[in-house]
Amino acid sequence: MSEILKDKVAVITGAGSGIGRATALQLARNGCSICLFDLNDNRTEEVENTIHDMGRESLFLDVDVSDPQRVERAVQTVIERFGKIDIVFANAGINGTLSPIEDLTPEAWDETLAVNLKGTFLTVKNAIPHMKKSGGSIIITSSINGSRKFSGFGMSAYSASKAGQVAFAKMAALELARYKIRVNVICPGAIETNIGENTERTKQVDKISIPVVYPEGNQPLEHGPGQPEQVADLVMFLASPQSSHISGTEIFIDGAETLL
Numbered sequence: 001m002s003e004i005l006k007d008k009v010a011v012i013t014g015a016g017s018g019i020g021r022a023t024a025l026q027l028a029r030n031g032c033s034i035c036l037f038d039l040n041d042n043r044t045e046e047v048e049n050t051i052h053d054m055g056r057e058s059l060f061l062d063v064d065v066s067d068p069q070r071v072e073r074a075v076q077t078v079i080e081r082f083g084k085i086d087i088v089f090a091n092a093g094i095n096g097t098l099s100p101i102e103d104l105t106p107e108a109w110d111e112t113l114a115v116n117l118k119g120t121f122l123t124v125k126n127a128i129p130h131m132k133k134s135g136g137s138i139i140i141t142s143s144i145n146g147s148r149k150f151s152g153f154g155m156s157a158y159s160a161s162k163a164g165q166v167a168f169a170k171m172a173a174l175e176l177a178r179y180k181i182r183v184n185v186i187c188p189g190a191i192e193t194n195i196g197e198n199t200e201r202t203k204q205v206d207k208i209s210i211p212v213v214y215p216e217g218n219q220p221l222e223h224g225p226g227q228p229e230q231v232a233d234l235v236m237f238l239a240s241p242q243s244s245h246i247s248g249t250e251i252f253i254d255g256a257e258t259l260l
Contacts, residue, residue, distance in 0.1 A: 004240055006031035009082045011075070013037040013065050013123055014092030016044030018193030019141060022228035023089055023235045024058075025050060030236060032087065033057040035078045037071075037123075039064060057082075065092045065119030075126040085130045087239045090123045091141040092116075093161075098154035098201040100208045108200075109157045116161035117168070124172060128181070135180025137239045140169045144189045147250065148258040154205035162187075166250050173248030182247035184238050189254025190225035221255030 010027050014020040015036035021043070024034050028051045038044040040062040051058035059081055061074040078085060096112030097104065120140055127138070145152045146159030147166055169185035176183060217223055234253050237243050252258065 002030045004030050004242075005087075008032045008086040008239075009035065009078070009084055010087035010089065010239065011035045011037060011078060011085055011123070011127060012089040012091060013063070013119065014141075015060075016041060016047060019188070019191060019228045019231045019235075020089070020091045021047050022232035023091070026229070026232040026236050027087070027239065028054055028056040028058070030240075031056075033082055034059070035074075035082070035085075036060040037063040037065065037074055037092070065123055066114035068122055071119075071122040072126050075130070079130055084134065085127050086134070086136040088123060088127045088131070088136070088138045089141070089235055089239070090120045090138065092119055092123075093141060094158075095155070096157055096200070098152075098158075098205050100154060100202075100204050101156050103202065103204045104157060112157040113161050113164075116158070117164045120165055120168060124168075124183075128176065128179075131176075131181050132179040136182070137243075138169075138172065138176075138181060138183045139235050139238045140165050140183070140185040142166050142169075142185045142187045142250065144187050144252060144254050144258045147187050148252060149189075153209045154201065169250070170248045177247060182238075182243070184243075184246060184248070185250045186231065186234055186238070187250055187252045187254070188226065188231055189252070189257040190219065191231060192225050192227060218260060219255050219257050220260065221257075226253065226255055 010032045015024050016038040048058045048060040063074045093116045097108035142165040143162040146162035173183035
């Protein structure tokens, strides 16, 4: 195993599956102690055990990232255990309810924005005081939706939250540069993850959908969705000293999907 991140402490939200899980294992392999923030289920415990089997330290905390008190308590627990935070991967997110704007309820809008955008804010906000002394890297998971793709019909709340994350990352990058804290945002395309588990597509979406057809496929590079491990490699780069002069940047990882 590599030691490029030896003695670093990483906080990862949405750590129990998909991109979060793959990144947790990748950072652990490279020397990090990993703090896993996710809702309580067996998947996150499995990630924690896998990291322990590597001989790395890991701490799993049951966290709803949209809850200010739970995020604050979780970050404080990390500090009590490890004394610092070097890397933050604000990755937790939901697709939420897919619906035409006129049919989307305020409650469904609020739920998506609370997890995706407010959750990112709360995670970063609570980590900053513990990163200011030594600097570090913050990486935020946004999406091609809301930044370079707008054909996800019914995803107005999701896309708005993801566009908001890009703007938030750029504001944070400038604000935190004086503390040597870098902030970047990744925009994945289609990736094989479990995010579909928290997606509710209403039948009303059919009335606003516009057919978009690519006869030879819509994923030019690999003719299929990317893998969580490929995204983890990107996060690893942004977390490491190899990206020491990169901040305030959004990076698309979609196999050229949104260039069509």
